[in-house]
Amino acid sequence: MSRSAPSSRSSGSVTLSDVAKLAGVSPITVSRVLNRPELVTPDTMEIVRDAIARTGYVPNMLAGGLASKRSRLVAALFPTIASSMFAETMESLTDRLGEAGYQVLLGLSGYPAAREDDLLEAILSRRPDGILLTGIIHSPSTRQKLLAAKIPVVEIWDYTPTPIDMLVGFSHERVGEAVGDYLFGKGYRRFAMIGGDDDRAMQRRNGFLSSLARHGIEDVPTIAIPAPGTLRTGRQEMARLLDGGRKPDAVFCNSDALAQGVIAEAQSRGMSIPGDVAVMGFGDLDFAAYTFPALTTVRIDRRGIGRIAAEAMLARMEGRNGL
């Protein structure tokens, strides 16, 4: 029963050649059955398929990627996925790319993106066919590595006129302005803001404040807390605000989790929402409208961003024109 002794380095698992031998064809034909079936006659295909099934062959994409220079891997860097903001974007990205035969490697860069550079180095060594980054602020070394890698890059969740390559996002400053205009238009006059301290949160703050300044409102307490904001910190900061003698009639929170905390604190003090104080959230809970009281929030198409980013990247990877 013993076969010719395999090399000492062989893994012992079934290879393309084993399948080829069993099917009575050359290895390259087996490869074509798997990757370019249109080049093979139906008869050959059936024989090979049968041999694959009988051997339990599992392709080795490390070898395939090395030979073809296509890893069919896409890397996605997010600060965190514990917030449903990024988690849903990641999900729709993974779904869409999965349909096209790509898999997604998750990199968590943290807040602030301290590890982004090291992480990128590790990720590039896997030779991904594309990279997705959250945000537009990257270190010079990160930018340089990305350019040197010569692969499609999609930046998401922010806006800049000068992306590295492709961009799917929106302007956080404009969101802040829109919220300021909206709340002012509703008749509110005593504002406060509670938000994270990351780049995008600060941009929303800037937009919010400049909108209010245009309407003649200058004295707006703003609280910056370390990202990511949670219900707990929202509640704490609202307590501090109220204990400090501030009586805002509208609070803009930089995430819906913070907003829920603010509401909880206000309610526990017997304040009515939005009668005594209006609370505005930002984008991370799709069920804001179903809470009681309903939470006004800025709706972001989180899955849409992932889907569009995936399409843009696929277009580029498959030689079409991209975004």
Next chain:
Amino acid sequence: MSRSAPSSRSSGSVTLSDVAKLAGVSPITVSRVLNRPELVTPDTMEIVRDAIARTGYVPNMLAGGLASKRSRLVAALFPTIASSMFAETMESLTDRLGEAGYQVLLGLSGYPAAREDDLLEAILSRRPDGILLTGIIHSPSTRQKLLAAKIPVVEIWDYTPTPIDMLVGFSHERVGEAVGDYLFGKGYRRFAMIGGDDDRAMQRRNGFLSSLARHGIEDVPTIAIPAPGTLRTGRQEMARLLDGGRKPDAVFCNSDALAQGVIAEAQSRGMSIPGDVAVMGFGDLDFAAYTFPALTTVRIDRRGIGRIAAEAMLARMEGRNGL
């Protein structure tokens, strides 16, 4: 300036040999500087490090993995990461494995795990050094593929006396029983349950019902909705329950999102929580205690599961004994 023409297949990017040539050493020495620095003299190391920096060399783990049979990749399969339950487990897993030099490939199998088998096939072709699966229910074909792959497998978020390999989780049936006992002990007698229809949710339901049955309570309306449950569906189902003439004094929800929906519906009808109706959640919001009114819930150490799973897998992958 022109160098000797590279082969038409070469990618043109910097390789280990290029670095070796520049440093005046053999390729294998460069490899050792990167992977086994303890085998190289400080002098050689410095020369090589310098050459690496000057060339901008990025290792190719496809080639390295092929040669060494170690991909330094771990795959993790979750039904979804849009719930903070699995997202946090995924985060702590990624963090811990990242420290040890491994990266994590995310696979989303969906509810129910329809795609698990195909996904696994695609994932195994990347030759991961380990696999993490959510839950203990897998198709025979999945089990067989996992065993054939001969790599460490960790199943999480559930309990069975017969795991495929290693297991980090807890019994959902026992959770259900504990909730039943707890609520009965608090004096509640008219129960209802709203939960997802996935395996684990059903186990919690069974435990809950059998506990109540032991206490002589039989007529418990239970509503199963497609996973994952959301605040919206929780609110809808609570409305149906109340409109149907049921007046439960305690509702066990199979997720905290559902629980929040139930609370919202009750409050919008002027009911007090927990005066008119007590609401019990399950494990996905770590800030349940900070909502108003505070939500009673079953606390699960989501990050702990990821961390322990990572440790167990590392132990096995690095030749230690595992769990």
Next chain:
DNA sequence: GGTTGTTGTGGTAACGCTGTCATCACGGTA
């Protein structure tokens, strides 16, 4: 001074696959 480690380095041959080009069989055309 010969033998025995020990330490650092290198040569060679894989790892399992695919790009490239060659070959072969076949039918249609001149």
Next chain:
DNA sequence: TACCGTGATGACAGCGTTACCACAACAACC
């Protein structure tokens, strides 16, 4: 009959790295 084009298959080499073993230099021992 000779020629050509087309479609299916195969031979060969190479992708960039690491395992394995060999070897040289040097120190330590009796």
